[in-house]
Amino acid sequence: MSRSFFALLKRDLQLGWRQGNTSVMVVAFFIMAISLFPFGVGPEMTVLGRISAGVLWVALLFSAMLSLDRLFQADFEDGSLEQLTLSPTPLSAIVFAKCVAHWINTALPLIIATPIMSVLLNLPSNALPTMIIAMLIGSPALSFIGAVGAGLTVAIRRGGVLVSLLVLPLYIPSLIFGVSAVDGAINNIASGPSLLILAAISLFSMVIGPLAATAAIRLALE
Amino acid sequence: MLVGFVWGLYLIFFENYVDYQQRETVNIMYLHVPSAWMCMSAYALMAVASAVSLIWRHPLADLTAKATAPIGMAFTALALITGSLWGKPMWGTWWEWDGRMTSVLVLFFLYMGYIALWQAIDNFDKAAKAASILALVGVINLPIIKFSVEWWNTLHQPASFMRSGGMAVDWGLMGPMVAMLVAFNAYYVTVLLWRMKAELMERRLQAISMGMAAGR
Numbered sequence: 001m002s003r004s005f006f007a008l009l010k011r012d013l014q015l016g017w018r019q020g021n022t023s024v025m026v027v028a029f030f031i032m033a034i035s036l037f038p039f040g041v042g043p044e045m046t047v048l049g050r051i052s053a054g055v056l057w058v059a060l061l062f063s064a065m066l067s068l069d070r071l072f073q074a075d076f077e078d079g080s081l082e083q084l085t086l087s088p089t090p091l092s093a094i095v096f097a098k099c100v101a102h103w104i105n106t107a108l109p110l111i112i113a114t115p116i117m118s119v120l121l122n123l124p125s126n127a128l129p130t131m132i133i134a135m136l137i138g139s140p141a142l143s144f145i146g147a148v149g150a151g152l153t154v155a156i157r158r159g160g161v162l163v164s165l166l167v168l169p170l171y172i173p174s175l176i177f178g179v180s181a182v183d184g185a186i187n188n189i190a191s192g193p194s195l196l197i198l199a200a201i202s203l204f205s206m207v208i209g210p211l212a213a214t215a216a217i218r219l220a221l222e
Numbered sequence: 223m224l225v226g227f228v229w230g231l232y233l234i235f236f237e238n239y240v241d242y243q244q245r246e247t248v249n250i251m252y253l254h255v256p257s258a259w260m261c262m263s264a265y266a267l268m269a270v271a272s273a274v275s276l277i278w279r280h281p282l283a284d285l286t287a288k289a290t291a292p293i294g295m296a297f298t299a300l301a302l303i304t305g306s307l308w309g310k311p312m313w314g315t316w317w318e319w320d321g322r323m324t325s326v327l328v329l330f331f332l333y334m335g336y337i338a339l340w341q342a343i344d345n346f347d348k349a350a351k352a353a354s355i356l357a358l359v360g361v362i363n364l365p366i367i368k369f370s371v372e373w374w375n376t377l378h379q380p381a382s383f384m385r386s387g388g389m390a391v392d393w394g395l396m397g398p399m400v401a402m403l404v405a406f407n408a409y410y411v412t413v414l415l416w417r418m419k420a421e422l423m424e425r426r427l428q429a430i431s432m433g434m435a436a437g438r
Contacts, residue, residue, distance in 0.1 A: 148359055152352050156342050165338050166356060169331040172324075173366070204362075212355050215276075219351045 004089045005097050012101030015074075022070060023109045026063050030110050033059045034117050045122045052121035053131065053182035054175075059117075060110055060135060061171050064142040067106045068163055071098055071150040072217065081154075082221055091217065092210040095151070099143045099210065107139035123182075130185035130195075138178045138198040144209030145170045151216030174201055250308040252398050256406040258301035261329060262364060264294030264410065268336075269361040272354035282418075284350035287357060288340060289417035293410060295333035302326060325366050332360040346425065 016022045037055050041047055075081040084094050111132060118128055149167035153159030177194045184191030268290045275283035305323065339356055343349035 145359075148355070152339060152356060153342070155348075159342070162335075162338055162342050165331070165335040169328045169335060169363075170359065172328050176324075208359060212359050215355050216352060219348060219355075222348070 001089050005093055008094060008097040009101050012098055016105035022105050026067050026106045027109045027113050030059050030063045049122035052123040053179050055121060057175050057178045061175060063110055064106055065164055065167055068146040068150040071102050071147060072154045076154045092214045095147055095210040095213045099147050103140055103143040111135045124186050127182050127185040130191050131182045134178045134181040134198060137195055138174045141174045141202040141205040144205040147209050147213040151213035155220035250304050252402045254304040254308055256402045257297045260406050260410055261294055261297035261301050264290050264297060269357050272357040275350060276354045285418045285421050289414050289421055291333055291337050293413050298330045328363055
């Protein structure tokens with residue numbers, strides 16, 4: 001089981017790199033979305049510094065969400081998803097591997113890009129480590145919850161807008177606690193509790209997400 | 223349903239119990255609290271029906287869940303609007319991003335996504351299953367709404383009608399509230415049955431027209 005798990009993980013990572021370079025596009029989107037904010041709210045550094053944590057998190061949410069259609073769509077269209085369901089490896093393990101690959105392909109590059117973007121947004125530098133830790137802990141939930149939305153809409157034509165309707169409400173808790181952890185670091189309040197709740201959300205979604213997504217995929221393939 | 227409404231409205235407007243601080247605006251409460259209550263119990267019922275439909279595949283459970291969603295969404299909207307109208311004179315603001323309001327707003331979005339998913343899939347059985355999965359995932363939000371007030375301790379007050387010590391307010395407030403709760407529940411059940419009946423008829427109509435199309 002673990003062999004097929006890692007084989008699938010490797011395949012998805014390679015596909016992500018070779019098919020139109022998902023990571024680069026996601027990072028480009030992240031940077032562009034963030035650089036829209038100074039145009040929108042004005043270039044005042046104090047204002048930008050105050051909203052920077054929220055802006056970074058929202059941009060992370062949107063970037064993760066917009067790449068969700070890559071999670072199952074291509075495999076569904078060329079039939080390999082159907083083949084994967086026939087394998088002796090449980091489908092939920094396969095979905096788990098795909099979620100991990102999605103996280104490495106989208107969230108990880110964004111987290112690496114975050115220090116640069118945080119300078120552009122004037123995030124207080126003492127809050128940067130907390131920001132990175134919060135993103136590392138919190139972003140897996142985005143892939144695993146997103147898998148449910150991606151699974152539910154995989155058979156629907158033009159499911160893109162629908163995915164955002166389904167997934168964004170479920171992303172809100174991660175956003176709230178992600179931002180409150182960073183705010184805690186800015187104001188010198190302990191941000192530990194928020195980080196713990198973020199970790200709880202991620203762990204919880206790692207259990208629920210693959211199970212629900214598996215049910216959704218089986219349904220789509222019926 | 224009508225009896226409950228008339229009784230409740232009579233108690234509210236004629237046996238008027240006026241709070242010395244809040245004056246007439248307290249009457250908004252009799253719409254706000256029942257609709258907030260209903261929007262959550264409607265979601266709970268929708269989730270239970272979804273679980274029943276996934277586990278036992280009972281066709282009526284699908285219909286119940288589908289018919290509940292728009293009613294629950296309307297109650298959620300009502301709770302948000304009346305809360306906003308009440309918040310302006312009492313708290314001096316239409317809207318505040320505190321825990322309870324935000325999570326009720328999220329509940330509204332969940333209803334919206336649920337209904338959108340139903341509409342996006344043509345095949346009834348497939349749509350029912352997909353929507354059930356979504357409803358069950360979304361049920362996590364219910365405890366968050368219920369306890370948000372205690373956890374975040376922001377503007378919105380915690381539950382003040384029933385506390386662990388029993389009833390916490392005067393009967394003059396409690397009477398109309400009970401009447402309105404009964405009325406809202408009766409209204410919910412009535413509309414739910416109407417919607418389910420309409421849904422059943424629509425499906426039968428579809429089956430008949432399909433049969434006619436196939437027969438030709």
